[in-house]
Amino acid sequence: MKIKQLPTGERLVKRYRLGRCFAAAWAADSTVEQLALDRERERGRETEREVKRLEQVAWHALATCPHVRTYEVGSPAGFTGSVAVWGQTDENRAAHGGVRVQEYCPTCRCSRAVNINMWSREVSPWTPDPEAIARES
Numbered sequence: 001m002k003i004k005q006l007p008t009g010e011r012l013v014k015r016y017r018l019g020r021c022f023a024a025a026w027a028a029d030s031t032v033e034q035l036a037l038d039r040e041r042e043r044g045r046e047t048e049r050e051v052k053r054l055e056q057v058a059w060h061a062l063a064t065c066p067h068v069r070t071y072e073v074g075s076p077a078g079f080t081g082s083v084a085v086w087g088q089t090d091e092n093r094a095a096h097g098g099v100r101v102q103e104y105c106p107t108c109r110c111s112r113a114v115n116i117n118m119w120s121r122e123v124s125p126w127t128p129d130p131e132a133i134a135r136e137s
């Protein structure tokens with residue numbers, strides 16, 4: 001059986017220096033990574049704050065907007081159920097069974113779902129449009 005010889009003197013010092021060098025490089029690497037992560041997280045938080053701010057602006061604009069220049073966005077989808085919200089908009093059963101479209105108001109950046117069946121319409125309340133807000137933030 002061969003006994004492993006322990007490093008001595010100069011060899012030990014060399015190994016120690018190499019180890020420290022690696023440790024320093026690793027620490028520097030992880031610091032850079034950490035900084036990048038922090039920056040990304042901060043950017044995420046800023047975007048979140050901006051989205052919240054724009055949502056509030058949209059809710060304020062919504063209170064006074066007459067929604068005169070609205071248009072449909074996206075493609076029509078099939079009927080999936082009533083879009084009316086009790087206490088805010090009325091249910092219209094005659095509008096059920098047709099298509100559902102999304103109406104958008106660029107003035108207040110709000111949108112609403114509309115069920116359309118022949119000449120009958122059923123609307124949901126206006127709410128800030130998350131897509132329009134995401135585009136701006």
Ligand SMILES: [Zn+2]
Pocket residue numbers: 062065066067068105106107108109110
């Ligand atoms: Zn509006």
